[in-house]
Amino acid sequence: MRITLQDVEYRYQINTPFEHLALHDVNMDIVSGSYTAIIGHTGSGKSTLLQHLNALLKPTKGSITIGDRTIESGRKEKHLRAIRRSVGIVFQFPEHQLFEETVEKDICFGPMNFGVSEKDAKDRARKALEQVGMDEEILEKSPFDLSGGQMRRVAIAGVLAMEPDVLVLDEPTAGLDPRGRMEIMDMFYQLHKERGISTILVTHSMEDAARYADEIIIMHQGTVFKKGTPFDIFSQPEQLLELGLDVPDTVRFQLKLQKELGVRFDRPCLSIEDLATEVKKAMERGNR
């Protein structure tokens, strides 16, 4: 499902003394089946932007097209359920939203709310749990008896059980241990590849952005600062550093080495293996 934003502006508490411009002149086209990373500082408008992606917020100017529905500013929108079903958002620390008595009931809540029968919802719950790497055994447990990492997975399963066409992930691995982080990110990537789910990842991790995304969008002061492939974006690392953003470890290391050693790299390395190979070449060039 394709999502297009046209000249989107969003003001909080419009027409009050507290009015605050959070987004302006935002244009983007997220094509079906793509993997997009959105990066930017806290306060750059990322969170406001992602709430537009399933019409939790409506633009105060401009329009947004989600699949075949267009949401325009100034118009009263009804029947947004279909959008909410097809665009699933995994919010930051989604385990804070668990509320049911059992894991099964919690996962079934979303689909049943959208009219799926209890029996089908239960089937989906089993499938979703398997996808997040958890055992069926916990279905009857209270979500509050689980560890933090398990709760995170159950909360994610609740979103997957709605079988969305688009997944929006807001820092989905914050607070997890390194293995948990990798497992969850790999799981989302696999879903993206196997089922063609469009994935939008909001992250501070430049490593994840470089590793998974086809396109990176940099948000700065409420608007799109730049977009491109990871390769394009990290080809000009100075630009990102000027904005006070990070670059991947590998790219930062290349910059240091260029400065200290006077060697030149003709392109950014986005994996440690690639970096090691390029460093070796650069050292040998220095030899001649």
Added chain:
Amino acid sequence: MGKKLVSLENIAFKYEGQSRHAVDHVSFDIYEGEWLAIVGHNGSGKSTLAKLLNGLQFPQAGTILVNGKELTEETVWEARSKIGMVFQNPDNQFVGATVQDDVAFGLENAGIPLPEMVQRVQNALNKVKMESFLNQEPHHLSGGQKQRVAIAGVLALQPDLIILDEATSMLDPRGREEVLETVRELKEENLLTVISITHDLEEAAKADRMIVMNEGKLYRQGIPTDIFQMEGELIELGLDIPFSVKLSKELKERGIGLIKSHLTEEELVRELCELHSKM
């Protein structure tokens, strides 16, 4: 190493209704003036350890000595005056309506007289560089600023030991650096002892000493250089190794003659420069 500030002797703790020990007969010491990083997978017992150290939970077996005195329900208030904690969520630990009220909260509880209280609040906020925010309301602050106020609240009580329980994990990279830099400076200045419970291996690499927890047990303790020699073993434990260690390993595999796996990028760059000049 300095003198022992806290000793854990064979500590065991099990949560109600759980079959497995959250902390499974663990012993270690914490020395005055050190920065100790505790790492381990989710559910390895790190946070339970923190709760035990601060008397929020009491062990079912073993003893904890704080300054040589056993931590019990009777001595818990004394121990808490020596051990301050900063928790993970910046929004869950703000109790005051303004920054200075928040820092004063603990002092009021401790019955500190007003003139001294004013002084201590001011000092603590100076130390975390939040002095210009005295009357700000918490929702105007960034996550990193909130955590710095939380640290000031702890500092005002003049503890010997500060425990950071994943205190930076909900912050963005800038907020994280702000908080760590603040704690580092404080540690240098006034011999504050720091325990940092963290998933951030780059941060742990900068600690004086590390403890690796696994399934409730103390798996290994040592200086970061030694701990990160474990490389693959750490990854099997669900952890990771710092970027410069990984890169050192890859470079060695490609025949670059590094003397060791470097813990920091600066060290690695330095050795590459030396090698380069010899080529």
